[in-house]
Amino acid sequence: MERRIKRQRVLVIDDEPVIRNLLSDVLREEGLDVVTVTGGEEGIERVREEEFDLVFTDIHLADVNGIEVLKALRGLRRCPPVVLMDSYPDGLVERGLSLGAWGCLHKPFELYRLRAILEDLIG
Amino acid sequence: MSKVLVADDEEIIRELAKEVLEAEGYEVITAEDGSAALSKIAEGGIDLLLTDIKMPEIDGLRLIREAKKVIPDLLSIIMTGYATIETARKAIREGAYDYLLKPFNLVDLRMAVTKAFQRKRLEEENARLKQLTALFEVSQKLSGTVERDNLLNLLLRSAIAQTKALGGEIWLIDDRKPRRAAALGANLNLNGVVREAVHNGKPISISSKEGEVVFIPLISGRKVLGGIALGKDGTGFSQGDRELLHLLANQAAISLENSYLFSNLQDAYFSTIKSLSLLLEANDPYIKGHSQRVTELCLRLGRELELNEEGMETLRQAAPLHDIGKIAVSNDILHKREELNPDDWEAIKSHPIVGDEVLAPIGFLYRARKLVRHHHERMDGKGYPDGLSEGDLDLPTKIIIVADAYDAMASDRPYRKRLPNKRIIKEFRDNEGTQFDPLVVHTLLELLN
Numbered sequence A: 001m002e003r004r005i006k007r008q009r010v011l012v013i014d015d016e017p018v019i020r021n022l023l024s025d026v027l028r029e030e031g032l033d034v035v036t037v038t039g040g041e042e043g044i045e046r047v048r049e050e051e052f053d054l055v056f057t058d059i060h061l062a063d064v065n066g067i068e069v070l071k072a073l074r075g076l077r078r079c080p081p082v083v084l085m086d087s088y089p090d091g092l093v094e095r096g097l098s099l100g101a102w103g104c105l106h107k108p109f110e111l112y113r114l115r116a117i118l119e120d121l122i123g
Numbered sequence B: 001m002s003k004v005l006v007a008d009d010e011e012i013i014r015e016l017a018k019e020v021l022e023a024e025g026y027e028v029i030t031a032e033d034g035s036a037a038l039s040k041i042a043e044g045g046i047d048l049l050l051t052d053i054k055m056p057e058i059d060g061l062r063l064i065r066e067a068k069k070v071i072p073d074l075l076s077i078i079m080t081g082y083a084t085i086e087t088a089r090k091a092i093r094e095g096a097y098d099y100l101l102k103p104f105n106l107v108d109l110r111m112a113v114t115k116a117f118q119r120k121r122l123e124e125e126n127a128r129l130k131q132l133t134a135l136f137e138v139s140q141k142l143s144g145t146v147e148r149d150n151l152l153n154l155l156l157r158s159a160i161a162q163t164k165a166l167g168g169e170i171w172l173i174d175d176r177k178p179r180r181a182a183a184l185g186a187n188l189n190l191n192g193v194v195r196e197a198v199h200n201g202k203p204i205s206i207s208s209k210e211g212e213v214v215f216i217p218l219i220s221g222r223k224v225l226g227g228i229a230l231g232k233d234g235t236g237f238s239q240g241d242r243e244l245l246h247l248l249a250n251q252a253a254i255s256l257e258n259s260y261l262f263s264n265l266q267d268a269y270f271s272t273i274k275s276l277s278l279l280l281e282a283n284d285p286y287i288k289g290h291s292q293r294v295t296e297l298c299l300r301l302g303r304e305l306e307l308n309e310e311g312m313e314t315l316r317q318a319a320p321l322h323d324i325g326k327i328a329v330s331n332d333i334l335h336k337r338e339e340l341n342p343d344d345w346e347a348i349k350s351h352p353i354v355g356d357e358v359l360a361p362i363g364f365l366y367r368a369r370k371l372v373r374h375h376h377e378r379m380d381g382k383g384y385p386d387g388l389s390e391g392d393l394d395l396p397t398k399i400i401i402v403a404d405a406y407d408a409m410a411s412d413r414p415y416r417k418r419l420p421n422k423r424i425i426k427e428f429r430d431n432e433g434t435q436f437d438p439l440v441v442h443t444l445l446e447l448l449n
Helices: A017-029 A040-049 A066-075 A092-098 A111-121 B011-023 B034-043 B060-070 B082-093 B106-144 B148-163 B192-200 B239-283 B290-304 B309-321 B324-328 B342-349 B351-359 B363-374 B395-410 B421-431 B438-448
Strands: A009-013 A033-037 A054-058 A082-086 A103-106 B003-007 B027-031 B048-052 B075-080 B098-101 B167-174 B177-185 B204-208 B211-220 B223-233
Touching (some): A009 A040, A017 A033, A017 A111, A017 B082, A040 A066, A066 A082, A082 A092, A103 A111, A111 B098, B003 B011, B011 B106, B034 B048, B034 B060, B048 B106, B075 B082, B075 B106, B098 B106, B106 B239, B177 B192, B192 B204, B192 B211, B211 B239, B239 B363, B290 B309, B351 B363
Parallel strands (some): A009 A054, A082 A103, B075 B098
Antiparallel strands (some): B204 B211
């Protein structure tokens, strides 16, 4: 008899289509359910309404500052681990780490770094 | 040792990558463009391809695609700049494991390559695990299979499926001579190979440009029972395949040995029964010959009625033994000259049941047993011991009912001489439909004329 394992759900918040597509492809291949959104507000809404096991969010979003997104997510009742991404190093992600972000990825990042995060968080 | 091919049109990149990866213990070869890379791939042995996305002639993406046609489970990592990350994504979709962003640092290079190989090992382990699970299930089935043909077919099918072989054969030793006992799929031309392998009891592998043929002996204890041969094209059998085949062969040898033991046991039982039958006949001169005549008649009727092979085999087994139950009937009754009284009849009527019980331990006689039990039934339900009627009786049973009755009428009894033919014909005509099946009677009468 097969043991049914519930697929884990990941949310990706990024306004760059390449990143959304890339993460989508790679995460799906790792066996995860992936949802992608382009803006921070939408992202927060989704996490509020649905269950996610992990959130990747760009810190340089168009509509709202990634730090705000992080704060909002951390304020939710059940907040999944948040991994911050930045496209250029301006210290924001480091600030995010001190505010409770689980980790960070500097774009463009090699996949092994992404996979290492998945290994640690999801196994 | 793992082999890496670095394809990049820039010499610096090639040299740097080679240096770093050789320091990690990998064997590294380089190529300066797509065509050179493909030639190196064709030579074989490459485990990982590290290629730039932009190269003259064949670009990195196409290179990966072409290379995978030659080496399907080739690992690949693509080197790209940020501007071409979308292409890198395409490469990932085509099966590339990771990408390296130029200019890459040495840590990234090392990490990406190491992780790629780790992942491959993990996937191979998983595949092995799946194989082992499948193997376990097959083992369960094998250990439950005693019927030799089923066992051999199951073994072959499993071995071929698990190793993706093209064809296979099983050879068994019969009287010290190897003979081909089962075959499936493509034809392997084995000849002398088998004799040698069986003689030595050691596995043999024959590689050619068409592929590989392996022969693995089936050994139980010290005895070589035979062997299994498989053929596969392309690069032949992997180490994993070989290990799997050895495991299967071990399990099969045990099952095969069991099936031989079981056969021997059945044979032993059967021999005992035959002895009893001979004893019975030696004891009763009037029975002697009867079983043989009934058997002959049953088979003749069976052929005339186009009885299938299974039915014929059942008759072959049951007819010589149908009166074995009489061994339990006292000699006084069997040889009585006067008419038999009701008690005598009761005793005699028990013989089909006794016969059924005597044959019970012999598994393969399960059909023949039924005939022995029912050879005194009638079409109209007035027979013994179970009062079966037409619908319950199969053709072999209907045949033996007629044949047995015929021989009883046509031979001398202790209390009367044989009936004349005209009388026999009349008896059958009078009782067809009630005691005897009309079609069988018709066939018998045809044969008599």
